[in-house]
Amino acid sequence: MQGLDINFFKFTIFDVIDVLLVAALIYQLYNLIRGTIAANIFIGLAVICALYFVVRALQMQLLTGILGNFMNVGIIAIVVVFQQEIRRFLLLVGKNASLQRNRAWWQYFFGKAEVEKNNYARIKPIIDACKSMKQTRTGALIVFARIYDEQVYQNSCELMDARISKRLLESIFQKNSPLHDGAVIIAENRIKSASCILPLTEKTDLPAQFGLRHRAGIGITEANEASAIIVSEETGEISYAKQGRVKMNISFAELEKLLNKDF
Numbered sequence: 001m002q003g004l005d006i007n008f009f010k011f012t013i014f015d016v017i018d019v020l021l022v023a024a025l026i027y028q029l030y031n032l033i034r035g036t037i038a039a040n041i042f043i044g045l046a047v048i049c050a051l052y053f054v055v056r057a058l059q060m061q062l063l064t065g066i067l068g069n070f071m072n073v074g075i076i077a078i079v080v081v082f083q084q085e086i087r088r089f090l091l092l093v094g095k096n097a098s099l100q101r102n103r104a105w106w107q108y109f110f111g112k113a114e115v116e117k118n119n120y121a122r123i124k125p126i127i128d129a130c131k132s133m134k135q136t137r138t139g140a141l142i143v144f145a146r147i148y149d150e151q152v153y154q155n156s157c158e159l160m161d162a163r164i165s166k167r168l169l170e171s172i173f174q175k176n177s178p179l180h181d182g183a184v185i186i187a188e189n190r191i192k193s194a195s196c197i198l199p200l201t202e203k204t205d206l207p208a209q210f211g212l213r214h215r216a217g218i219g220i221t222e223a224n225e226a227s228a229i230i231v232s233e234e235t236g237e238i239s240y241a242k243q244g245r246v247k248m249n250i251s252f253a254e255l256e257k258l259l260n261k262d263f
């Protein structure tokens with residue numbers, strides 16, 4: 001009987017870097033698909049993959065053969081099954097690279113305080129609109145998409161591409177407006193579209209008062225790089241959703257902090 005192949009355990013620094021990079025990649029991918037059905041498929045594939053490496057190291061020929069064949073077609077299966085997620089991942093990598101570059105340059109030339117001041121000017125109309133909608137009990141759903149993926153947002157939406165302003169946001173969500181039903185999508189510092197029908201979360205542990213607006217706000221952040229402000233028509237409460245989780249009844253100071261980070 002052959003013993004364990006100890007060459008298997010010989011690591012160089014490059015192997016460590018290799019493993020760390022793969023782990024970071026897998027983590028990013030998992031973040032993108034967390035909360036979606038694709039997450040379960042991903043976990044299933046990861047288990048089979050890990051099992052394959054274990055049986056191969058232990059030289060279990062039969063299982064290695066079966067799982068090996070599965071792995072050979074696995075890469076094609078992954079591309080087919082995760083088509084949408086791979087697309088979003090590549091969009092995110094490209095977008096992040098340019099965003100980081102811009103931020104770094106701005107901070108280098110104008111300093112952190114100036115960047116924060118600029119950011120506040122961007123956020124202010126949104127916060128002012130929320131304050132006013134809270135007072136008038138106007139229901140609203142505003143989504144901040146880090147990447148405006150046309151495949152996700154364009155189908156059900158009314159295209160706008162407008163400058164963000166308090167009065168425009170208020171007009172959109174005003175009850176008599178033809179665009180008030182659905183969500184507004186903000187991306188690249190513009191109101192990209194309005195009246196968007198979003199996917200609803202399937203979570204069962206949400207507060208009883210959460211209806212379709214809250215479910216849509218949470219749903220869009222589960223599978224997309226997005227966050228959402230939900231203004232309740234019933235109570236005027238402001239909630240904030242991100243990565244499928246929701247903070248209820250937040251203050252405007254808190255909202256400002258969250259937007260500063262996410263928008």
Ligand SMILES: Nc1ncnc2c1ncn2[C@@H]1O[C@H](COP(=O)(O)OP(=O)(O)OP(=O)(O)O)[C@@H](O)[C@H]1O
Pocket residue numbers: 139140141180181182183196197198199200209210211212213214215216231232233234235
């Ligand atoms: N899939 C969807 N995507 C975007 N918006 C939606 C969606 N479904 C419903 N809405 C919006 O939610 C509104 C209905 O809200 P509903 O009363 O069910 O929600 P809620 O979470 O209880 O919020 P509220 O506290 O404001 O009543 C609709 O008029 C529409 O504007």
